[in-house]
Structure formats: C-alpha cells, structure tokens
Amino acid sequence: IYTNLIKLENDPTKTIGLVTLIEDITEIRKLEKMRSDFVANVSHELKTPLTSISGFVETLKSGAIEDEEVKNRFLDIIDIETERLARLIDDILTLSDIENSQHKVLHQEILPSDTLKEVEEMMKPIATNKAIELLTEIDLNLPMIYGNRDWFKQMLINLIDNAIKYTPREGKVQLTAYKRYSNLIISVKDTGIGIPKKDIPRLFERFYRVDKARSRKVGGTGLGLAIVKHIVLSFNGKIKVNSEQDKGSEFIIILPISSAK
Ligand code: ADP
Secondary structure, X not given: OEEEEEEEOOEEEEEEEEEEEOOOOHHHHHHHHHHHHHHHHHHHHHHHHHHHXXXXXXXXXXXXXXXXXXXXXXXXXXXXXXXXXXXXXXXXHHHHHHHHOOOOOOOEEEOHHHHHHHHHHHHHHHHXXXXXXXXXXXXXXXXXXXXXXXXXXXXXXXXXXXXXHOOOOOOEEEXXXXXXXXXXXXXXXXXXXXXXXXXXXXXXXXOOOOOHHHHHHXXXXXXXXXXXXXXXXXXXXXXXXXXXXXXXXXXEEEEEHHHOO
C-alpha cells in the first residue's frame, strides 16, 4: 500500500487530501510460487530416472557386467529410464511452448474428421498391443475449426494414450466426435480403472497423478493432461470429466466452432 498526502500548493503545511494506492501483489506472488514449485517438481522428476540410470551403470561397472543375464536386465532398465527422461523433456518443452504462445495462437484450418482419422490410425496399433478395441464414431460433416493443427492432434493423442494406459487388457476405448449447436464435441471414453471423485478437480495440474506408481509403470510423465488443458484453452474450449472407479472414464472436449477467425 502506497500512501501520499496531498498538500496545498501555496501552503505546504496544509494537507488537502490523501491518495492511497493499493497494489494487489497476491496474484504476482501466486504466479511466482507456481513457477518455483514447477521448477522444484521438474528437478525432482528429472532426478528420479537419472538416479536410477547412474545407479545401474555403477553396479554394472563394479562387476555385474560379468553376468550376461543381469547385464541385459540392467541395460533394459537403463533403456526404459532414458526413454522416460526423453519423454519428460519433450513434454516439458511442449507445455512451455503452448504456454508461451497462448497469446499468438496459429489460426490454421483444421478439418477435425481428417485429424481424428489420422490419430485413430496412429493409436490403433498401441491399442491392439494391449488387446484393447479402439472404436470410433466420427461425424463425417464436422465443420472446419481454426487453431494450431499440431496441438489439436496432440490433444487427441494424449487423451487416447491415457485411455489405453489406464484400461486393462481387453477393454474398450471409444472416440466420438459430432457437432452440437455451435460446438464441436469430442469424447474419449474408456472401460478402464476410473478416477476417484476427489482427484478429478486436480487432474489437470502438472505432475498430478492419482497413483504415482501406476503412472510410472505405464510410462506416464504426469504432464499429459496439463498439456491437454492448455490446448483446449487455446481453442477457447472446455473439458469435462465423467468417471467411475473400476468402470471407466470419459473426457469430453467442447470447442466452439466460432473460434474461427
Ligand atoms: P500421466 O503421465 O501420469 O498419465 P496425465 O497428466 O496424462 O499424467 O494424467 C494425470 C493422471 O490422471 C494420471 O496419472 C492418472 O492417474 C489419471 N488419468 C488420466 N487419464 C485417465 C484415464 N483415462 N483413466 C484413469 N485415470 C486417468
């Protein structure tokens, strides 16, 4: 709070008014805290695979390399952890790229049905690998939308990838897209493990996971949904989650078609 007394010009001993300026720094403080929390989280997340890699390298160097079977097992772990590290860095860069260009979003023409089909083709082998059926119901007359095409694709990939990751073998993932009023609705629904009610409000926070061990096991970075949220925002859209534990989850994206320029 800054306070200034206003004095009478020809008689500075007389005060005629008081100006008080209150600057709200709570928002700035909050942003600073979020930033420093993020740096701390990133450092921690990067350190976990690094510690594991250096641990296994050390063990190999101090003799384990002699045993062919142990050696191969350790090299596999090092391989997995290196991949995790690369994915984490990719996701951090994607997130920061999306956040930094939020005010200068590309307005490319996007034909949703083409991208949806492309993503379906891309994700099918991953689903098949887990004996999961990837079903699609895509309206062929979806209107054109405008925005960053790569981000639109990334958003779909992240949601379908999660649906596959958190659905046990032989489950189903359904991708639906249609137009309702002036919105494009995209739903990704699975028959997976579901999400406890209490966790739903925090899902889109960076590095928030319902079950850290499970996320690690399926190769998650904890950033997938934070990326999705920022992309949805760049389309002026909304995202909703319906979920029931042990039954499945549905992520619904609502993008205004009027986001066209
Ligand atoms: P992660 O890399 O851990 O998957 P995300 O940001 O993509 O990170 O998702 C955050 C958390 O939300 C996940 O760790 C998981 O607990 C939960 N989650 C996301 N999608 C689903 C889903 N389809 N079914 C069940 N849980 C999900």
